[in-house]
Amino acid sequence: xxxxxxxxxxxxxxxxxxxxxxxxxxxxxxxxxxxxxxxxxxxxxxxxxxxxxxxxxxxxxxxxxxxxxxxxxxxxxxxxxxxxxxxxxxxxxxxxxxxxxxxxxxxxxxxxxxxxxxxxxxxxxxxxxxxxxxxxxxxxxxxxxxxxxxxxxxxxxxxxxxxxxxxxxxxxxxxxxxxxxxxxxxxxxxxxxxxxxxxxxxxxxxxxxxxxxxxxxxxxxxxxxxxxxxxxxxxxxxxxxxxxxxxxxxxxxxxxxxxxxxxxxxxxxxxxxxxxxxxxxxxxxxxxxxxxxxxxxxxxxxxxxxxxxxxxxxxxxxxxxxxxxxxxxxxxxxxxxxxxxxxxxxxxxxxxxxxxxxxxxxxxxxxxxxxxxxxxxxxxxxxxxxxxxxxxxxxxxxxxxxxxxxx
Numbered sequence: 001x002x003x004x005x006x007x008x009x010x011x012x013x014x015x016x017x018x019x020x021x022x023x024x025x026x027x028x029x030x031x032x033x034x035x036x037x038x039x040x041x042x043x044x045x046x047x048x049x050x051x052x053x054x055x056x057x058x059x060x061x062x063x064x065x066x067x068x069x070x071x072x073x074x075x076x077x078x079x080x081x082x083x084x085x086x087x088x089x090x091x092x093x094x095x096x097x098x099x100x101x102x103x104x105x106x107x108x109x110x111x112x113x114x115x116x117x118x119x120x121x122x123x124x125x126x127x128x129x130x131x132x133x134x135x136x137x138x139x140x141x142x143x144x145x146x147x148x149x150x151x152x153x154x155x156x157x158x159x160x161x162x163x164x165x166x167x168x169x170x171x172x173x174x175x176x177x178x179x180x181x182x183x184x185x186x187x188x189x190x191x192x193x194x195x196x197x198x199x200x201x202x203x204x205x206x207x208x209x210x211x212x213x214x215x216x217x218x219x220x221x222x223x224x225x226x227x228x229x230x231x232x233x234x235x236x237x238x239x240x241x242x243x244x245x246x247x248x249x250x251x252x253x254x255x256x257x258x259x260x261x262x263x264x265x266x267x268x269x270x271x272x273x274x275x276x277x278x279x280x281x282x283x284x285x286x287x288x289x290x291x292x293x294x295x296x297x298x299x300x301x302x303x304x305x306x307x308x309x310x311x312x313x314x315x316x317x318x319x320x321x322x323x324x325x326x327x328x329x330x331x332x333x334x335x336x337x338x339x340x341x342x343x344x345x346x347x348x349x350x351x352x353x354x355x356x357x358x359x360x361x362x363x364x365x366x367x368x369x370x371x372x373x374x375x376x377x378x379x380x381x382x383x384x385x386x387x388x389x390x391x392x393x394x395x396x397x398x399x400x401x402x403x404x405x406x407x
Contacts, residue, residue, distance in 0.1 A: 008035015026184030032073030047379030061352035078380025150179035154215030251310035349375030
């Protein structure tokens with residue numbers, strides 16, 4: 001007899017997901033992976049905006065492949081809460097919910113009687129989390145926020161990319177939406193902390209996170225340099241400001257990375273490259289010496305590394321316990337033996353009838369492991385079931401709401 005799956009850490013919790021695109025959906029997916037029941041409210045018709053953000057799209061559907069990476073372990077409800085009847089139905093669900101996550105512009109939900117104070121009156125145990133671009137107050141509170149803008153305004157782009165004057169020089173955004181993703185993680189941490197507080201006091205609370213504030217909080221080194229030394233960090237491409245060598249190198253056939261953060265490791269690196277005398281050279285002996293003679297050392301290393309293929313160098317460096325690795329594509333990650341051994345790709349059902357593969361959750365809990373209970377839903381796929389279970393609506397009430405255009 002097969003074993004029943006273990007309950008998740010959040011089994012028994014109901015989360016209402018009123019978010020779209022990346023940050024909020026990622027937060028809700030993480031809670032769902034941990035066992036919470038996620039009710040994803042989508043607009044009537046096409047649903048979450050991210051469904052249409054392609055190409056590429058999942059074969060046989062209108063869902064972007066991007067959407068599939070952020071919306072497992074959810075049941076989709078189609079409901080127009082801008083109508084009085086729709087807002088009333090949502091409040092019936094809220095009465096039984098534990099968490100509500102939203103990422104509308106500041107003040108939007110309050111206009112429909114769905115702000116925190118409105119819902120707190122219905123359910124004092126509710127944890128209500130708002131995700132915005134710039135927060136609930138301040139001069140930018142009214143602005144919409146996107147990842148690109150948050151990266152720019154928080155200073156990340158100004159320290160990312162090649163230096164001015166070099167080929168391709170100029171500010172660059174990070175290639176994945178890190179502001180969205182880190183804000184999703186921040187929202188998850190906030191919600192879990194609020195639930196812990198509720199366990200102790202019986203009281204829910206309001207919490208908020210924003211893309212801008214999350215990114216500013218992650219700019220530790222550049223901000224600390226300016227705030228405490230009056231120095232602006234400059235763009236250095238793939239090279240680190242404080243560590244040498246720490247960057248991209250070219251083998252005879254392909255590029256790879258090497259990172260050395262202390263003098264002991266540099267001694268091992270010099271020996272592995274066949275030049276142990278480098279570690280005794282006054283120009284390279286200490287980290288500050290290597291930083292002062294960066295171009296000289298890197299030029300010498302490039303001359304040596306170009307003489308052998310990447311695979312040979314990586315084997316040599318691994319044997320010498322030097323931090324290094326290949327620069328992979330998504331295809332390389334899929335084929336990577338460590339990724340396979342750790343189960344970093346999982347397969348889940350898709351509502352169009354097939355299956356999709358997505359990155360696995362990074363969370364590993366021994367007693368309450370994550371589980372992939374639901375695949376990718378169609379917009380509104382679970383509307384009737386959700387309303388029966390969480391709003392305790394009768395078939396007649398559901399039919400009447402549908403006839404009124406609320407569902």
